[in-house]
Amino acid sequence: MTPNDKVIYMDNNATTRVAPEVVAAMMPYLEESYGNPSSMHTFGGQVGMAIKEARRKVAGLLGAEPGEIIFTSCGTESDSSAILSALRTYPEKRHIVTTRVEHPAVKNLCENLETITGHKYRVTRLKVDGEGMLDMAEYEAALTEDTAIVSVMWANNETGVIFPVPEMARMAKARGILFHTDAVQAVGKIPIDLKSLDIDFLSLSGHKLHAPKGVGVLYIKRGRLFVPFLNGGHQEHGRRGGTENVASIVALGRACELAREKMVEENSRVKKLRDKLEEGLLAEIPKSILNGHKTARLPNTANISFEFVEGEAILLHMNQHRICASSGSACTSGSLEPSHVLRAMGVPFTAAHGSIRFSLSVYNTEEEIDFVLAKMPVIIESLRKLSPFWKG
Numbered sequence: 001m002t003p004n005d006k007v008i009y010m011d012n013n014a015t016t017r018v019a020p021e022v023v024a025a026m027m028p029y030l031e032e033s034y035g036n037p038s039s040m041h042t043f044g045g046q047v048g049m050a051i052k053e054a055r056r057k058v059a060g061l062l063g064a065e066p067g068e069i070i071f072t073s074c075g076t077e078s079d080s081s082a083i084l085s086a087l088r089t090y091p092e093k094r095h096i097v098t099t100r101v102e103h104p105a106v107k108n109l110c111e112n113l114e115t116i117t118g119h120k121y122r123v124t125r126l127k128v129d130g131e132g133m134l135d136m137a138e139y140e141a142a143l144t145e146d147t148a149i150v151s152v153m154w155a156n157n158e159t160g161v162i163f164p165v166p167e168m169a170r171m172a173k174a175r176g177i178l179f180h181t182d183a184v185q186a187v188g189k190i191p192i193d194l195k196s197l198d199i200d201f202l203s204l205s206g207h208k209l210h211a212p213k214g215v216g217v218l219y220i221k222r223g224r225l226f227v228p229f230l231n232g233g234h235q236e237h238g239r240r241g242g243t244e245n246v247a248s249i250v251a252l253g254r255a256c257e258l259a260r261e262k263m264v265e266e267n268s269r270v271k272k273l274r275d276k277l278e279e280g281l282l283a284e285i286p287k288s289i290l291n292g293h294k295t296a297r298l299p300n301t302a303n304i305s306f307e308f309v310e311g312e313a314i315l316l317h318m319n320q321h322r323i324c325a326s327s328g329s330a331c332t333s334g335s336l337e338p339s340h341v342l343r344a345m346g347v348p349f350t351a352a353h354g355s356i357r358f359s360l361s362v363y364n365t366e367e368e369i370d371f372v373l374a375k376m377p378v379i380i381e382s383l384r385k386l387s388p389f390w391k392g
């Protein structure tokens, strides 16, 4: 039996529970205030005011101005919008700098830009070391006159490793190059103050910070040119056509407000739980290895490889105890290929295959950590007994 026989949800980098306060904030915009914010009547106009308020709250969390925030449908749309806008703004520039460990939202877009356009664009993918960190000298050398945009994630979804984005943005700005960061995993987990940074575009996604799925944000620094990805009506000041997903936008505003109020205190509690889980697993299970930098890492994420066992098999056994985690990113699970992130870090095949990502949230408890710490050694030992390679 799990504590209270509930699901133990440790897959928060895949998606998060919508906070009860957030559900309460959005419900009136599904039930009563269903007007179109573009309508002339007061009924619609009030909805427009709610969007304005949400924009203010998102900007507050990011240290941005409300006019720098546009609402999108997801993190993926925000990423595409930023990168494609830069290429359209500077059609003479054909080079993109990114990393080998980006989420498919950026990775696959860059691949398509190379192949579908018949190699019109050139992409430099920065290497990472064994801890998932970048080489800043390689980055500096990659920036050229031809570079239209740099797109580097702030925090990695699989390992939680945090890149030195403020410094990288400064270096891009010094060379007059636009800088985009996919901050989908970082927002709400680490403090961000955009007014003091040289970031031109930033993407975030509602469902990673206790708002619903299907809403995201693209931050566009004041004064930057922007070519819309979705053309249509005049919504979002002409920068993103399409009737607004009002209830989810209101929800995202409330989630950002909560994150701003509680982030520091809650993240330190989450980090203590994560550290207890991580240290316990590494101590109790032989041949278990932490993937990613020990300290430059999100407070909620622990990616651990259990050598000589298959991640999928571990997940199935965990599932029997109602423990939810993930092997690789949610988007790549289902394929038996080891994660491109762990491969880029040089994690050996035997370890990459047995990697599990635990990603916690404010809703996890110490009781749950104790339960997982009691179950995992038993699961790993039973699976290793079946492995012809295990000589334990």
Ligand code: PLP
Binding pocket: 013, 014, 073, 074, 075, 076, 077, 103, 105, 153, 155, 156, 157, 182, 184, 185, 205, 206, 207, 216
């Ligand atoms: N970027 C990162 C780093 C992510 O972790 C994710 C989702 O897992 C995305 C982008 C895509 O966000 P969305 O699901 O909102 O499209």
